[in-house]
Structures are given as C-alpha cells and as structure tokens.
Amino acid sequence: MLASDNSPLKQTPLHALHLARGARMVPFAGYDMPVQYTAGVLKEHLHTRSHAGLFDVSHMGQLALRPRSGxxxxxxxxxxxxxxxxxxxxAPGRQRYAQFTNQDGGLLDDLMVANFGDHLFVVVNAACKDEDEAHLRAHLSDACEIVSLADRALIALQGPKAESALAKLCADAVAMKFMDAGPRRVDGVDCFVSRSGYTGEDGFEISVPSDKAEALATALLDNPDVLPIGLGARDSLRLEAGLCLYGHDIDTTTTPVEGALEWSVQKVRRNGGARAGGFQGADKILAQLTQGASRRRAGLRPDGRAPVREGAVLFADATAAEPIGKVTSGGFGPSLNAPVAMGYLPTSLAAIGTTVFAEVRGQRLPLKVVAMPFVANTYKR
Structure with missing residues (x-):
C-alpha cells in the first residue's frame, strides 16, 4: 500500500499486533494504521468511555530538547x-499544551511540552513532524540539541479503567494527576508516562522503546477491561471532547483566538505580562486576545439524527445566499446518541444558543451553537 505521495506506507512497531487482532488498516499521515478492530467503531468508542481503550499513536513525533547550557x-x-x-x-514533572505559530499568527501545529527536569520532551502531530523538527532546528539549535526519538513507540491508554489497568504494571500511575509527566518504569521497562490523552477521558500516554512496545501493549490488552481502539473511535471520542484535529479544526490560517484556544495562552505571555509577546505572530495574536477576533470555532448540535460532516457550508438562516462559515469536524456522537460538529462562525453568531444552518445534500439543516466539550471530561486533577 502506498501513501498519497506514492511512497510505501510506514509501519509502527505495533503493526503486527494490529493485524493479529483483526484490525482494518488504512493510510493515515503516511502510516498504515488501524481504523477499527472486530468490535467496530461504535463499541470501541463506548468501551473507552466505560472501561479502557488502547490506542497506537506511534506515528506521532517525539523529540527531546536538551539545553546546551545544561x-x-x-x-x-x-x-x-x-x-x-x-x-x-x-514545573519539573509536568506538561502543557502549546502551538507553533507563524508570522501571521496562524498555527503550524499543536503539541505537548513536558519538563523532564534536565530537558524538554515534545510530542507533535504525525503529519507535521518533519516540518516541526526542521522548524525547531532552524530556530533553536543554538540553545538546544534537538534529538529525534524515532526509536520510541507511543501508546495511549484512555478511559475510567485506565488507572487500574496501568497500575498493575506501574504502581506510580495511581499518584499521577492530569498533566503529570516524566520517566516511569512500566512492566519493568523504562518509559515516559504522561497522564493525558485525546479523548476527554482520564488516561495516560506511554512512550516506550520500539522493541518493547508490542510486549507492553500485549500486557495491557491481557486485562479484560482494555480493548484495542482504532482511528475511527479516536476521532469520535476527540470530537465529543471538543478537541481540535490539526489540519481540520486548526491550521496555518487560524489563530489561537479564532480556534477558541486562548485559554492555553498564560497571563505572563499576554499584554502586560512579564514575558509578553516575543513569539511569531505575536502582534496579531496579542491584539486578538485584547480585542477579539472576527470569527471563532464553535460547538454545534444539529437537529435530528443526521450528522453534518466536515466541509458543510454554514448560513445565518434557511434562505441566506452568502455563507458565513463551514463545519471543520462533524459526525455522530455515540455517547450522546446524537450528531455533533464544530465549525467556524462570525464571532457575532458564535454565542451559545444561536441557530445557524448547514447545507446538506441541497437542504438547509438547523444547528444550535452549544458549549464544548459535548461530553464532560473526566481528567484526574
């Protein structure tokens, strides 16, 4: 099978495990990845919400930023x-969500940054990882040695039973709180563990040497509470959690404020803060933080049960000729037994309770602007 550029698809260290467990494989970000297993997307989604799901996210980029000064x-x-x-x-042993910005304030990627005490550990999106590494090398090489950790796999364990499942292999897991991160021994293997994820559920991400990944995944899957979960349920889970998918809900044309991510910009980096600005696109982003932006990502609940998919054009009313925005993520929310979507609207129409319309197969369907997340998160704080 080939990637979109006609190069052979890459395989993660868990590829053989996916095939052995009946996964249906699809191309994703240049990798051959499982979209679902024999249980199917709906059951995988609900199992993650009620028990625990194991996700292969080894296609993502892992990097160490080692300060040259020490x-x-x-x-x-x-x-x-x-x-x-x-x-x-x-703080050491903690991590934070961040975004790479460009000179226009748009987002080159979103990422996680952890402080491991003597260096920073960074996880970036699969489709952007080569560009992200080049970006870091171009701008940070004087200050940091940038080390690609391509010899590591990444496993996400998500759901209310994630703690009990991981605790059987890592006693330290119980003491971790949301966004704690650092080296931990898991089933006798030196790993990097963070209490975080991409589903809205409590859970962990485990960076493990590639040659130990299959054994660790198998040990976790030996627990009857844990099922393997594919990309299909991963997407429906993150949508219910109101989390952005890079390249869809955020991209180089959207700023953090437009993407409703201003919560991620701490006071010290804003106007009047001790270290305000100084990043690419700061003038535009700082102005929007103070004055607002003309458009905004919003949560949308369609009437009825028909999903409104990515790309659907949005209108202010059922007869308007001019579009006002579009849906960037949409599908059926199994936990809600109802469709959910996210999209961009003029800020004046993004207030909760506003009704807008999406064009679907020649018809205008009403959607209501609602608060996100659609399903309450269960992070252990």
Missing part, C-alpha cells in the same frame, strides 16, 4: 520564541 530554563525560554505559551512556568 539549564532547562534556557531551553524553555528558547521554545517561547516559537509558541505563545508559558514554557518556563512548566
């Missing part, structure tokens, strides 16, 4: 030139 604060300050977040303020 001081992790220097790596943090260097990275703050590329992101609008407070990286210096990440």
């Amino acid at each position: 001081k992790v604060a220097d790596a943090a300050l260097a990275l703050e030139k590329l992101v609008p977040q407070d990286i210096l303020g990440i």
Whole structure:
C-alpha cells in the first residue's frame, strides 16, 4: 500500500499486533494504521468511555530538547520564541499544551511540552513532524540539541479503567494527576508516562522503546477491561471532547483566538505580562486576545439524527445566499446518541444558543451553537 505521495506506507512497531487482532488498516499521515478492530467503531468508542481503550499513536513525533547550557530554563525560554505559551512556568514533572505559530499568527501545529527536569520532551502531530523538527532546528539549535526519538513507540491508554489497568504494571500511575509527566518504569521497562490523552477521558500516554512496545501493549490488552481502539473511535471520542484535529479544526490560517484556544495562552505571555509577546505572530495574536477576533470555532448540535460532516457550508438562516462559515469536524456522537460538529462562525453568531444552518445534500439543516466539550471530561486533577 502506498501513501498519497506514492511512497510505501510506514509501519509502527505495533503493526503486527494490529493485524493479529483483526484490525482494518488504512493510510493515515503516511502510516498504515488501524481504523477499527472486530468490535467496530461504535463499541470501541463506548468501551473507552466505560472501561479502557488502547490506542497506537506511534506515528506521532517525539523529540527531546536538551539545553546546551545544561539549564532547562534556557531551553524553555528558547521554545517561547516559537509558541505563545508559558514554557518556563512548566514545573519539573509536568506538561502543557502549546502551538507553533507563524508570522501571521496562524498555527503550524499543536503539541505537548513536558519538563523532564534536565530537558524538554515534545510530542507533535504525525503529519507535521518533519516540518516541526526542521522548524525547531532552524530556530533553536543554538540553545538546544534537538534529538529525534524515532526509536520510541507511543501508546495511549484512555478511559475510567485506565488507572487500574496501568497500575498493575506501574504502581506510580495511581499518584499521577492530569498533566503529570516524566520517566516511569512500566512492566519493568523504562518509559515516559504522561497522564493525558485525546479523548476527554482520564488516561495516560506511554512512550516506550520500539522493541518493547508490542510486549507492553500485549500486557495491557491481557486485562479484560482494555480493548484495542482504532482511528475511527479516536476521532469520535476527540470530537465529543471538543478537541481540535490539526489540519481540520486548526491550521496555518487560524489563530489561537479564532480556534477558541486562548485559554492555553498564560497571563505572563499576554499584554502586560512579564514575558509578553516575543513569539511569531505575536502582534496579531496579542491584539486578538485584547480585542477579539472576527470569527471563532464553535460547538454545534444539529437537529435530528443526521450528522453534518466536515466541509458543510454554514448560513445565518434557511434562505441566506452568502455563507458565513463551514463545519471543520462533524459526525455522530455515540455517547450522546446524537450528531455533533464544530465549525467556524462570525464571532457575532458564535454565542451559545444561536441557530445557524448547514447545507446538506441541497437542504438547509438547523444547528444550535452549544458549549464544548459535548461530553464532560473526566481528567484526574
């Protein structure tokens, strides 16, 4: 099977495990990835919400930023030139959500940054990882040694039973809180573990040496509470959680404020803060943080049971000629037994309770602007 550029698809270290467990494989970000297993997307989704799901996210990029000075604060300050977040303020053993910005304030990617005490550990999206690494090398090489951790797999364990499942292999898991991150021993293997994920559920992401990944995944799947979960349910889970998918809900044309991500920009990096600005696109983003943006990502609940998919054009009323926005993610929410969507609207029409219309197969269907997440998160704080 080939990727879109006609190169052979890459395989993660868990590829053989996916095939052995009956996965249906599809191309995704240049990799041959499982979209679902024999249980099917609906059951996988609901099992993750009620028990625990195991996801292969080894296609994502993992990097270490090692400060040349030996001081992790220097790596943090260097990275703050590329992101609008407070990286210096990440305590050892903690991590934070961030975004790479461009000169126009748009988003090159979103990422997770952890402070491991003597260096920063970064996880970036699969489709952007080569560009992200080049971006870091172009701007941070004087301050940091940038190390690609391509010899590591990444496993996500998500759901209300995730803690009990991981605790059988890592006693330290119980003491971890949401966004704790750092080295941990898991089933006798030196791993990096964070209490985080992409589903809205409590859970963990486990970075493990590639040659140990299949054994660790198998040990976790030996627990009857844990099922393997494919990309299909991963997408419906993150949509219910109101989480952005890079390249769909956010991209190089959207700013953090337009993407409703201003919560991720800490006070110290905003106007009047001690380290305000200094990142790419700062003028535009700081102005929007103060004055607002003309458009905004919003949660949408369609009437009825018909999903409104990505790309559907949005209108202010049932007869308007001019579109006002479009849906960027949409589908059926199994936990809600109802369709959900996200899209961009003029800020004046993005208030909760507003009704807009999507054009679906030649008809205008009403949608109501609602608060996100659609399903309450269960993070252990």
